[in-house]
Amino acid sequence: MSFPWAQEYKPANAFTQWVDERLPLPRLVYNAVGAGYPVPRNLNYFWNFGILAGLCLGLQIVTGIILAMHYAANAGVAFDSVEHIMRDVNWGWMLRYAHANGASAFFVVIYIHIFRGFFYGSYKAPREMVWLLGVTIFLLMMATAFMGYVLPWGQMSFWGAKVITGLFGAIPLVGEPIQQWLLGGFAPDNAALNRFFSLHYLLPFVIAGVVILHIWALHIPGSSNPTGVEVKTESDTVPFYPYFVAKDGWAVGAFAFLYCLVLFFFPNALGHPDNYIPANPMSTPAHIVPEWYFWPFYAILRAFTADFFFIPAKLMGVLAMFSAILVWFFMPWLDRSPVRSGAYRPLYRKAFWILVVDALVLGYCGGAPAAEPYVMISQIASIYYFAHFLIIVPIISAIERPDPLPYSITEAVLGKDENVPLSASPTAPFPGTQHPNAHGHA
Template sequence: MSFPWANEYKPSHPVMQWVDDRLPLPRFVYNAIGSGYPVPRNLNYFWNFGVLAGFCLVLQIVTGIILAMHYAPNALVAFDSTEHIMRDVNWGWMLRYAHANGASAFFVVIYLHIFRGFYYGSYKAPREMVWLLGVVIFLLMMATAFMGYVLPWGQMSFWGAKVITGLFGAIPLVGEPIQIWLLGGFAPDNAALNRFFSLHFLLPFVIAAVVILHIWALHIPGSSNPTGVEVKSESDTIPFHPYYTAKDGFGLGVFLIIYCAMLFFLPNALGHPDNYIPANPMSTPAHIVPEWYFWPFYAILRAFTADFFIIPAKLMGVLAMFGSILVWFFLPWLDKSPVRSGNYRPLFRKFFWFGLIPTMAVLFYCGGAAAEEPYVMLSQIATAYYFLHFLVILPIISSIEKPEPLPYSITEAVLGSDDAAAIKPAH
């Protein structure tokens, strides 16, 4: 993002000048997160979640590397090595709980980040690439989290791996070979555990690489803002540092208070007790359920209980589960409204707060509930509305909605307007 009023970095110290001339890393950092990066002056606390997501990623990588030094990816000793970390390794209990609860914190932050994007139209031009890379990051997170959940080799780990990899078996012709290739055999065992451990260790670094691309793509058009109005002049922006570093620092402090409360007082609140039982292929748990952050997609998977003509119900559920995320890739083209922010879209706002948000709440609840009535029926209704919202309702709203007047500029939205200001929706 280059503005004519942006400060040019000129290091004053001779050593920094020498480094910057040969490797412009100081200049890159200054322009990316320092005073050389102008940011809209009206960002609210919903814009903190990007920084919090970056913190969670670093937390997961650091704790994961240390845990990998003590973990044994072997079906005979994996469960025992996890208990060894908890009981014998210095601060091992804290590292494992920090990693497990860090995954939950990461998904909380990312879900809020995504739904902020839904509401404020962060997927609209010229930020389509930022959005698309963000969805890729979410998919990589889901794969990484699933493989990490298998590693403790408890009952829920084993049967979760069996159920989720079994979904690929629903794909005609190639499904069963893919399932065998993923597991390295016909059931989860040493081969699967080694593969999942290797990929679980590798994928966070892939996520970090895509995050760099995500930030790079963001810096070309610049950050969006709650009004959806583009930056027009220097008065619309303030330097990222110190204003938003201070704001992000406060948000990080609040986040750490909540995170540490979970870590030290409720470390197992978001886990499943069956995962403290060693994996037993001969004993199926009464209620197989994934981690809480997969629940809405698990509810969509289970919503299909009858065959659709020649398409089996299982295959329909798998297609719908993956389709529920893949539809996000097409949001920039499904929502054609010229106005970005939901603050100025009255009809969109109603369907968002009273349609999409309750639907996601129902899917979250039903995904963690038993596969019985009335949860199956509720899942079916919520799944139907979920796809209707993105594929039907959103395109219709963007065509017929009459948006409210937009402020002429970001400065006007913050400081007020005068009678001469032109207040028209952006086209």
Template sequence: MSFPWAKEYTPSNPVMQFLDEKLPLPRLVYNAVGAGYPVPRNLSYFWNFGVLAGFFLVVQIVTGVVLAMHYAANAQVAFATTEHIMRDVNWGWLMRYAHANGASFFFIVVYLHIFRGLFYSSYKAPREMIWLLGVVIFLLMMATAFMGYVLPWGQMSFWGAKVITGLFGAIPLVGEPIQIWLLGGFAPDNAALNRFFSLHFLLPFVIAGVVILHIWALHIPGSSNPTGVEVKQESDTLPFHPYYTAKDGFGLGIALILFFSMVFFLPNALGHPDNYIEANPLSTPAHIVPEWYFWPFYAILRAFTVDFLFFPAKLLGVIAMFGSILVWFFLPWLDKSPVRSGHYRPLFRKFFWFGLIPAMVILFICGGAPAEEPYVMLSQLATAYYFLHFLVILPIVSQIEKPAPLPYSITEAVLGSDKKAVLGENATPAV
């Protein structure tokens, strides 16, 4: 977004002047994350998670490239090369633990980023494209993480690949050919491992490209803010640098403390012990479970246990699992409320905190639990509410609720409703 009060980039060094004239990369950085990019002055720490997601994406790419130098995508030696990385490669254990736990932290900050967007309605106009690109990034993350989970070729890797690719077999007519095409055969083996390794290496760079589009789309309307009120005057904004680089730096410091605490002291806490057993097609684990960040969608998949008309339960589960993410694409048009921030929407806030959040917590718990009662029933109830919230409750609430009064401006919300705050100037009382 172009603000008339944004600072212009004026290099004084002759080298920087030459570079700015021939290849204006410093100007691009200055206008993207520097003093040339004004942002709302009331952003809370909930706005840190986008930067943290970008940081952990970089961690995944760097550690992944190093690991790929020592990994062999062959079913006969894949497990052995993984152990070779852990035991024989210099700092290999650190690279692998950083990569494995980095994936978990990447999903943690992205989930928090998504829920912040849901509460503050960051999907509303004029920021629909930012939201839609964000959902695309999440889908790419899910695909990348699934294929990465297969690569160590442990028991959970093999059986997770067999179960998830088997879902495509539920599609009528074309399901089985698609499943065979994905695996390169009738079961996970060398062909599947090679394909998954290639795509797992490629997709993070695709994600990085979509992230660039995501940031580009963000800079057109500018950042949202906790009040949902658009920028009206210069006093509503602050330069991104140094104010928010410092704030993001503090958040990054806290995240790094937690991240390295996991890497050094609890490296396997978020993994599954069966994945330290080499894949055996003849020995099915008692309880097949994906990584924790797939649990809510796995719970939705297993919530369908009864055929409906000519739709088998497995197909209904697959449709619901993919639909639980695809419904996010339609949020800009399902939520018709003129108010963005959940702070000023009392009815929406109740359904969000006491409906959607508990439903997601239940799905997380049930997705990692065995497929038995009471977890199946709880999954069914939480799944029903999940879709009810987005497809029924949200559109109705946006039409009938009476929002609380909004502040006149971001400055008023921060400093108060006196004349100086509203006008954003050092006004003196009229005589």
């Protein structure tokens, strides 16, 4: 984000100047996360989840590299190699638990980050590319997490791989060849385990590359903010360093406390006990479930129980499961409201909280057995999920009367400047809307 009042980088000493002239890395860091990057002064703690997501990615890459030094991607010894890590490698148990629980922490952070974007309209112009790259990161995360879940080669790993890769078999004509190509055979075995391990090791670095593009795209228009009002003057911003570095530091400390609490006291709370049983193709678990962060989409998959004319139920479930994420790509064009923030959109705000409840219901049903009443609840929740994005949001954006917006970010924080006339406000969304008072809608 470039503003005329942004500070120019001036090297502090001769050595830094010499480096910056030949490799402008100091200048890049200064403009990306230093005093040369102005950010809106009213960012709340929901904006800290971006840095937490980067922290989780770094944690997963570091622990994953060390674990790969001791893991054997062979169906005959994979389970034993994980036990070797847990029992014989110095601090291996902590590395393994840190990696497994780090995946859960990563998804918690990302889900909050995404739903913050839904509420505050972070997908709206001019930040569409930031949003599209963010959804791409989420898809890559899901692929990486699925392949990682297979690697311990326990019962849930094996049967999860069999069920999920079997979904591709529902695609007409090309489904079974694709499934066999993914597995390297007709069932999960050595070939599949080697492929999944290779891709699980590679994809985090692909994610890191897309994260760089995501941050690059963010720095062009600058960060959004809780009001949705764009930056107008220097008083609307503060330098990223030291103000938001300190705020991010507090969030990192709080995250580290909660993460270590789970890591050292409840390391298996989010896992499935059947994955401590070696994979057995001849023994099907009574209840096959993926990791908890897949449950909402798994519930959508299982919501289709009957064929629709010539379309098999399995195929409809697969299409719905992938569409549940792909629909996010179209949010910048489905929501046509001129107001970004849900804080000033009363109808949209109600629909958003219903969506949150709906997603939690889908998550609960996805982890429950495939029986009634969970299947029926999944069907109702799935209908509302797609209706929210494809019907409710477009209708609300067309008929909603938003609340008045503050004239500027500074006004939202400090109150209205009496020297600014009411006629100067360009943000009243409809004729006759009154400008907010000093304590109104900030």
